[in-house]
Amino acid sequence: MITVEQATAHLLDLVDPLSAEDVGLRHAAGRVLAQAVQARHDQPPFDASAMDGYAVSSAKPAPGDIFRVIGESAAGRPFSAPVTEGEAVRIFTGAIAPEGTKTVVIQEDVSRDGDRITLSGNLGSGSNIRPAAGDFAKGEAFAAPRRLGSRDIALLAAMGHGTLPVVRRPTVAILMTGDELRNPGEALDPGQITASNGYGLAAMLEAEGAEVRLLPLARDTVQSLAMALRLAGGADLVITIGGASVGDHDLVAQVAGDAGLDLAFHKVAMRPGKPLLAGRLGEQAFVGLPGNPVSAMVCGVIFILPMLRKMLGLAPDPVTRLMPLGAPLTANGPRQHYMRARVEAGACRAVTSQDSALLSRLASADCLIVRPPNDPSRETGFLQAVIDLPD
Amino acid sequence: MITVEQATAHLLDLVDPLSAEDVGLRHAAGRVLAQAVQARHDQPPFDASAMDGYAVSSAKPAPGDIFRVIGESAAGRPFSAPVTEGEAVRIFTGAIAPEGTKTVVIQEDVSRDGDRITLSGNLGSGSNIRPAAGDFAKGEAFAAPRRLGSRDIALLAAMGHGTLPVVRRPTVAILMTGDELRNPGEALDPGQITASNGYGLAAMLEAEGAEVRLLPLARDTVQSLAMALRLAGGADLVITIGGASVGDHDLVAQVAGDAGLDLAFHKVAMRPGKPLLAGRLGEQAFVGLPGNPVSAMVCGVIFILPMLRKMLGLAPDPVTRLMPLGAPLTANGPRQHYMRARVEAGACRAVTSQDSALLSRLASADCLIVRPPNDPSRETGFLQAVIDLPD
Numbered sequence: 001m002i003t004v005e006q007a008t009a010h011l012l013d014l015v016d017p018l019s020a021e022d023v024g025l026r027h028a029a030g031r032v033l034a035q036a037v038q039a040r041h042d043q044p045p046f047d048a049s050a051m052d053g054y055a056v057s058s059a060k061p062a063p064g065d066i067f068r069v070i071g072e073s074a075a076g077r078p079f080s081a082p083v084t085e086g087e088a089v090r091i092f093t094g095a096i097a098p099e100g101t102k103t104v105v106i107q108e109d110v111s112r113d114g115d116r117i118t119l120s121g122n123l124g125s126g127s128n129i130r131p132a133a134g135d136f137a138k139g140e141a142f143a144a145p146r147r148l149g150s151r152d153i154a155l156l157a158a159m160g161h162g163t164l165p166v167v168r169r170p171t172v173a174i175l176m177t178g179d180e181l182r183n184p185g186e187a188l189d190p191g192q193i194t195a196s197n198g199y200g201l202a203a204m205l206e207a208e209g210a211e212v213r214l215l216p217l218a219r220d221t222v223q224s225l226a227m228a229l230r231l232a233g234g235a236d237l238v239i240t241i242g243g244a245s246v247g248d249h250d251l252v253a254q255v256a257g258d259a260g261l262d263l264a265f266h267k268v269a270m271r272p273g274k275p276l277l278a279g280r281l282g283e284q285a286f287v288g289l290p291g292n293p294v295s296a297m298v299c300g301v302i303f304i305l306p307m308l309r310k311m312l313g314l315a316p317d318p319v320t321r322l323m324p325l326g327a328p329l330t331a332n333g334p335r336q337h338y339m340r341a342r343v344e345a346g347a348c349r350a351v352t353s354q355d356s357a358l359l360s361r362l363a364s365a366d367c368l369i370v371r372p373p374n375d376p377s378r379e380t381g382f383l384q385a386v387i388d389l390p391d
Numbered sequence: 392m393i394t395v396e397q398a399t400a401h402l403l404d405l406v407d408p409l410s411a412e413d414v415g416l417r418h419a420a421g422r423v424l425a426q427a428v429q430a431r432h433d434q435p436p437f438d439a440s441a442m443d444g445y446a447v448s449s450a451k452p453a454p455g456d457i458f459r460v461i462g463e464s465a466a467g468r469p470f471s472a473p474v475t476e477g478e479a480v481r482i483f484t485g486a487i488a489p490e491g492t493k494t495v496v497i498q499e500d501v502s503r504d505g506d507r508i509t510l511s512g513n514l515g516s517g518s519n520i521r522p523a524a525g526d527f528a529k530g531e532a533f534a535a536p537r538r539l540g541s542r543d544i545a546l547l548a549a550m551g552h553g554t555l556p557v558v559r560r561p562t563v564a565i566l567m568t569g570d571e572l573r574n575p576g577e578a579l580d581p582g583q584i585t586a587s588n589g590y591g592l593a594a595m596l597e598a599e600g601a602e603v604r605l606l607p608l609a610r611d612t613v614q615s616l617a618m619a620l621r622l623a624g625g626a627d628l629v630i631t632i633g634g635a636s637v638g639d640h641d642l643v644a645q646v647a648g649d650a651g652l653d654l655a656f657h658k659v660a661m662r663p664g665k666p667l668l669a670g671r672l673g674e675q676a677f678v679g680l681p682g683n684p685v686s687a688m689v690c691g692v693i694f695i696l697p698m699l700r701k702m703l704g705l706a707p708d709p710v711t712r713l714m715p716l717g718a719p720l721t722a723n724g725p726r727q728h729y730m731r732a733r734v735e736a737g738a739c740r741a742v743t744s745q746d747s748a749l750l751s752r753l754a755s756a757d758c759l760i761v762r763p764p765n766d767p768s769r770e771t772g773f774l775q776a777v778i779d780l781p782d
Contacts (some may be wrong), residue, residue: 030598041585043585046581073582075571076571077582078581094569095571150594150688151591157586158587158684162576163576185554186553190487191464191468194434194550199544202541204542292484359545362542363542363546
């Protein structure tokens with residue numbers, strides 16, 4: 001048996017960061033920026049009015065001051081002459097503060113008569129002018145790698161980028177194997193069950209940024225498995241689910257080996273999810289996950305998402321945080337245990353049954369409690385390491 | 392001026408929950424389940440072996456017990472005859488525990504000689520049989536509405552659903568208006584800026600489940616705005632950005648009114664984002680957001696995402712949680728203030744400049760500190776209400 005850390009290191013060795021591709025800004029959200037980009041101009045590109053009002057040359061205008069209005073500066077339609085003492089320019093939010101102006105007096109503090117304005121009201125102390133480059137300066141870097149959210153998209157748009165270099169999506173082929181499997185919606189004969197974990201894993205990996213091909217169900221025959229593996233051609237990562245334990249009917253290792261894959265079989269000291277196949281064929285990484293639904297999904301969180309993140313150029317390891325236990329835990333056995341747990345009132349509590357076949361318990365869980373091998377019993381309130389489950 | 396609560400109530404009144412549509416399971420992740428669905432069979436559908444080994448009729452097999460192997464039960468290939476005392480069936484994980492069997496002895500605890508097995512080892516106390524319906528029973532409900540995550544998908548697959556009724560995606564048309572705007576990547580002439588908030592808002596709304604049409608930039612003319620508004624036809628929600636304040640160049644209200652929209656102009660007592668247009672034309676909801684980039688994005692979080700959630704059948708209001716302040720706050724003015732803030736070491740701290748034009752500060756923020764009108768100054772450690780910003 002190898003440890004989870006050893007298994008993770010081995011799996012991460014199977015993949016490399018992927019190349020970049022350019023995508024339009026409208027398709028960049030959720031993608032990982034591949035390299036730092038620079039602002040193409042100052043933002044604002046000029047001293048800009050923050051209000052609707054009158055731009056004047058005085059830095060300290062006072063109630064009663066009188067100015068002559070000599071023109072108008074609107075957003076996109078600047079006033080191009082300089083403004084000198086005693087002069088004002090009608091101005092709107094976002095417009096260039098004309099050369100020589102130091103303050104924008106808001107229109108509520110002005111009474112206008114023809115081309116003459118008189119200041120009144122309780123003039124504020126601010127200039128109401130946003131200085132050029134106050135948000136960012138031309139050449140300022142937006143750092144990479146970074147998964148782009150909506151606010152990043154707004155900022156990168158403002159920086160002048162219509163397209164962005166993002167990391168290519170990892171392509172993943174998922175193969176569920178087993179004579180007992182039927183597709184969701186198909187009627188079940190005795191002994192049959194509905195294939196489920198591939199659907200869940202596909203959704204999990206797609207949410208992380210992968211492009212997933214869910215292959216047709218394979219039967220437990222050399223021929224069926226061999227055909228299915230050929231359908232996985234071209235994927236960066238091939239995942240089989242089921243057939244990775246030591247049963248007489250577990251043919252995946254044999255068929256994958258026949259296909260030339262340099263495979264290693266590992267028993268990982270973890271619950272759920274002990275058996276794991278892993279190897280490499282040329283550019284393809286290959287991982288065989290156990291068939292129990294919960295095992296497959298937990299292995300997805302612990303092993304497969306980190307592989308995707310490495311391919312995407314992101315920090316691979318799952319983020320662990322500490323949270324008080326809402327109920328005690330008995331001592332753990334010799335394997336690292338990822339217990340399905342719910343969070344309530346800021347504390348986590350393991351769900352009652354940890355059987356690795358129970359998808360209903362997994363679906364209702366919020367996080368995985370991470371228990372090292374031989375962890376002693378823990379009391380309520382103990383600060384427990386947990387990994388948040390992805391939606 | 393109306394309060395944020397009044398504005399929210401008014402905006403939510405403009406939209407209704409949308410109808411449902413059936414989608415394949417592979418396209419259901421991230422969608423909102425429209426109505427509860429039931430499990431189509433028990434899971435497991437039968438008493439199933441949890442291990443590879445031998446199924447025997449004894450509930451308490453002991454070391455030294457001898458059984459005669461009369462057949463094999465594999466996943467998908469059941470053994471159909473009953474098993475009586477003294478008999479055993481070779482069995483594999485996931486296979487039906489044949490009629491009459493009460494325990495699966497794992498293969499490591501068995502020595503086999505022809506069709507005779509002798510138990511040995513330290514037999515565990517468990518049956519190694521997963522009872523039928525142990526995960527869920529036929530007819531058990533999966534509740535709606537619920538946004539479906541990957542674990543939900545796995546569970547719904549196991550429940551036998553190849554397609555699911557989900558709420559139709561809200562369609563949103565976004566129109567950025569302003570003579571000063573150029574698309575990202577286009578060169579800027581004096582007085583021009585790059586359009587950004589529509590791109591950020593589109594990404595934000597898409598992440599919540601909307602289908603967004605970003606319309607061509609409109610100029611500040613009646614003709615240009617009127618044409619752009621016609622391009623918004625058919626959308627559930629039309630959003631304009633910019634042109635909603637009181638400046639001479641703000642034509643959106645006029646043009647929308649000419650188009651027959653029953654519009655109301657509101658000054659909302661909030662920072663950032665005071666001006667707001669809202670109304671309805673037949674089936675379409677219409678909202679005009681302020682043009683400052685940060686205002687538009689914050690209004691997206693506070694007003695538009697709740698509208699989408701109502702259309703999706705979800706609880707509309709932003710989730711507020713309490714978090715200690717990492718730095719003091721001065722007293723708030725008469726408007727509700729959504730301060731951009733960062734979270735570090737479990738405490739939140741307002742970013743230094745709260746100017747509503749600074750996208751760089753918004754992009755680096757984690758949450759919005761929600762300050763009610765006239766909130767007094769607050770000390771470090773005060774439990775502050777915050778709204779997490781969407782990515």
